[in-house]
Amino acid sequence: MAGGNWTKQNKVRPGAYINFKSEKKGENISGERGIVTLPLILPFGPEKKVLEVNTGTNIFDVVGIDINDSSALLIREALKRANKVLLYRLNSGERAKATHENLTIEAKYSGTKGNNVKIIIQTNIVDNTAFDVITMAGNMQIDKQSAVKTIADLKANQFVTFSGTGTLAATAGINLTGGTDGTITNQNYTEYFEAIELYEFNTMGIATTDSSLKAVAVNFVKRLREQEGRKIQVVLEKYPEADYEGVISVKNGVILSDNTIITSDKAVAFVAGATAGADINQSNTYVSYEGAMDVDTRYTNAEIESALKNGEIVFTINNGKVVIEQDINTLKTFTEERNKDFRKNRVLRVLDGINKEIKWLWDTRYVGKGHNNEDGRNLFKKDIIKLLESMQAVNALQNVVAEDVGILSGIDKDSVFVQIAAQPVDSMEKLYMEVEVR
Numbered sequence: 001m002a003g004g005n006w007t008k009q010n011k012v013r014p015g016a017y018i019n020f021k022s023e024k025k026g027e028n029i030s031g032e033r034g035i036v037t038l039p040l041i042l043p044f045g046p047e048k049k050v051l052e053v054n055t056g057t058n059i060f061d062v063v064g065i066d067i068n069d070s071s072a073l074l075i076r077e078a079l080k081r082a083n084k085v086l087l088y089r090l091n092s093g094e095r096a097k098a099t100h101e102n103l104t105i106e107a108k109y110s111g112t113k114g115n116n117v118k119i120i121i122q123t124n125i126v127d128n129t130a131f132d133v134i135t136m137a138g139n140m141q142i143d144k145q146s147a148v149k150t151i152a153d154l155k156a157n158q159f160v161t162f163s164g165t166g167t168l169a170a171t172a173g174i175n176l177t178g179g180t181d182g183t184i185t186n187q188n189y190t191e192y193f194e195a196i197e198l199y200e201f202n203t204m205g206i207a208t209t210d211s212s213l214k215a216v217a218v219n220f221v222k223r224l225r226e227q228e229g230r231k232i233q234v235v236l237e238k239y240p241e242a243d244y245e246g247v248i249s250v251k252n253g254v255i256l257s258d259n260t261i262i263t264s265d266k267a268v269a270f271v272a273g274a275t276a277g278a279d280i281n282q283s284n285t286y287v288s289y290e291g292a293m294d295v296d297t298r299y300t301n302a303e304i305e306s307a308l309k310n311g312e313i314v315f316t317i318n319n320g321k322v323v324i325e326q327d328i329n330t331l332k333t334f335t336e337e338r339n340k341d342f343r344k345n346r347v348l349r350v351l352d353g354i355n356k357e358i359k360w361l362w363d364t365r366y367v368g369k370g371h372n373n374e375d376g377r378n379l380f381k382k383d384i385i386k387l388l389e390s391m392q393a394v395n396a397l398q399n400v401v402a403e404d405v406g407i408l409s410g411i412d413k414d415s416v417f418v419q420i421a422a423q424p425v426d427s428m429e430k431l432y433m434e435v436e437v438r
Contacts, residue, residue, distance in 0.1 A: 032083070033276060033278065033280075033349075034082055034084060034202065034276055035083065035202050035276055036201065036203045036204070036275075036276040036277075037085070037086040037087075037088065037196050037201045037203075037204050038075070038078055038085055038087055038204075038207070038272070039088045039089075039090050039188075039189060039192040039196075040074055040087065040088070040089060040090065040207070041089075041090055041181065042063060042065065042071055042091065042181075043065065043071050043111040043112045043113040044064040044107075044111040044112075045064055045065065045111070046063070046109060047109060048090070048188075048191060048192075048195070049089070050086050050088050050196060050198075051063065051086070051088070052084060052085075052086060052087075053075060053079070053084065053085040053086075053087050054085075055082075055084070059072060059075060062087070063089070064113060064137065064158060065113065074205075074266060074269035075269075077266070077269040077273065078272060079273060080270060080274075080289075080290045081273040081274035081276070081287075082203075082272070082274075082277045083276075083277060085273075086199055086201055088192050090184045090188040090189065090192060091110075091111075091182045091183070091184050092110050093111060093180035093181045094110055094178055095109065095110045095111075095114060095178075095179060096114030096115050096117060096178050097176060097178055098119065098174045098175060098176045099174075100121070101166075101168075102151060102164045102166040102167075103151050103162065103163075103168065103169075104162070104164050105117075105160050105161070105174060107159060107160055107176055107179055108157075108159055108160055108161055110179060110181070110182060111179055111180070111181050112179050112181050113137075113179070114159075114179030115176060115178070116137055116138045117135065117136065117137055117159050117160060117175075118136040119134070119136075119160070119176075120133070120134040120172065120173050120174075121133050121134075121169065121170050121171045122134070124146060124147050126147070127147055129149060130147040130149045131147075131148050131149070132144060132145070132146045132147070132148070133145045133148055133154060133168070135157055136173075137159055142158060142159060143157035143159070148168060149167065149168070150166065150167055150168065151163070151164040151166055151168060152165065186213060189206075189213055189216065189217075190216070193216070193217075193220050197224070201232060201276070202275070202276040203232065203233050203234070203235060203272045204234040204235070205235045205272030205273070206234060206268065207265050208237075208265060209237065209265050214239045214242075217234050217236060218234065218239075218244065218246075221233065221234045221244075221246045221247065222244065222246060229355060229359060231351075231352030231355050232246065233275060233329065233345075233348075235249075235250060235268045235272040235275060236248070237249070237250045237264040237267070237268050238250070238264055240310045240311045240312050240330050240332075241330075243311065243330055243331060243332055244329070245330075245338065245342045245348055247330045248271060248272075248275060248313060248328075248329045248330065249313060249329075249330050250264050250271050250312070251264060251307050251314050251315075252264050252299070253267040253295070253296040253315070254267060254294065254295050254315050254322050255293055255295070255296055256291050256292055256293065257291055257292070257293045261296055263296060267315070271284075271324070274324070275345065278327075278349065279349070280346075280349045280350045280353045280394070280396040281346075281350075281395045281396045282346065282349075283327045283344075283345070283426070284324050284327035284345065285324060285326050285327045285346075286323045287323060287327070288321040288322060288323050289321075289322040289323065292315075292322035293322070294322065295315045295317065298317075304325060308325065308328065310332065311328060311331060312330070313325070313327075313328065314326075326429070327344065327346060328343050328345060329342075329343055329345055329348065330343075346424075346426055347424040347426055350391065350422070350424040350425070351422070351424060354387075354391070354420070358384060358418075361384070366380055372409060372413060372415075372416060377409070378407075380407060380416070381405050381407045384405050384407075384418070385402055385405055388400045388404065395425050396425060397425060398425050403421075404420060404421040405418070405419070405420050405421075
């Protein structure tokens with residue numbers, strides 16, 4: 001008998017498909033996990049805008065690129081585990097163009113994919129004074145406008161715009177040319193950070209080998225985590241020197257079953273998607289890399305141990321599958337405030353989740369509404385305890401008791417001081433066993 005969870009009512013086999021969810025907390029708008037953001041260099045699509053791509057989205061409709069195209073590789077890898085990608089095209093170049101008689105055709109966006117566009121103008125079979133204008137992207141027809149008589153009657157489509165005056169003239173095909181992808185600088189990433197800050201997301205993946213850009217990304221995440229309470233993480237390749245719980249470093253890459261090599265900087269996309277997609281009660285330790293048949297660099301046991309101690313994500317082979325050896329971040333300088341528990345990403349997701357949910361409670365139910373007296377503070381305390389208990393119910397926390405939460409009046413009449421004790425649950429990772437032989 002089939003079973004499991006469901007996201008759409010589209011199961012084929014008979015069975016019981018059951019989801020377990022915490023009780024809804026009114027108008028909770030904090031949102032689910034699973035949102036990753038990627039700034040990418042693309043050969044077409046809107047430039048310097050944040051674009052939403054969900055697991056069921058046809059990205060061709062968003063950026064004019066087929067999901068199987070090599071330029072969409074990192075989007076595919078991120079969506080193996082993430083529910084949503086907030087995509088940002090970093091680059092802009094020249095738009096492809098063409099002219100025919102009085103007609104000028106221009107690609108809607110810059111990029112080399114514009115050079116794959118062809119316009120066909122045919123005499124309409126019903127009205128020989130009118131024309132059918134077909135827009136082709138490679139071998140795919142993406143638009144057809146029938147019985148058009150003048151250039152002014154043409155409408156822009158997903159790929160091109162039309163301009164000019166007068167009547168149309170038939171042609172077997174006009175190929176657009178001159179489209180370029182352009183080059184990027186650090187300023188393009190600065191513009192991305194400014195744009196993406198306005199959106200909610202869980203994890204950012206920066207697929208670069210540039211150390212200066214990595215440092216900028218780390219500073220961006222630190223500011224959002226520490227000054228604005230935005231508990232996000234960024235995934236970078238080979239950057240363990242960050243030594244920070246908000247930064248994940250990827251040491252090696254993988255080889256896909258079609259022999260595509262995903263180097264460590266490109267593997268950032270999968271790890272970022274997996275990190276965003278993991279719930280507060282899930283670890284990515286030993287999570288398999290879907291579609292991978294090998295790692296691009298194999299390490300000895302000693303090298304793997306050294307990498308883990310250094311705070312690096314390593315892909316290894318386990319039972320014939322490519323897996324994440326351990327779900328950790330780059331934190332390795334431990335203090336009383338940030339001990340070794342903070343380097344485990346599952347634990348960090350729990351702590352970040354507490355931060356996010358209590359902030360939501362405070363913002364939506366208590367700021368400007370709650371009375372700062374004993375009764376009002378006790379209501380807030382009960383809501384916090386209820387939240388912690390709901391996290392315990394899904395095995396994110398353990399040993400939750402009412403005494404874990406203390407609330408007092410702050411120094412000012414409008415302030416509240418809260419102290420919370422929490423015990424996050426981690427996943428089983430190490431087995432120590434004795435076998436007595438008799």
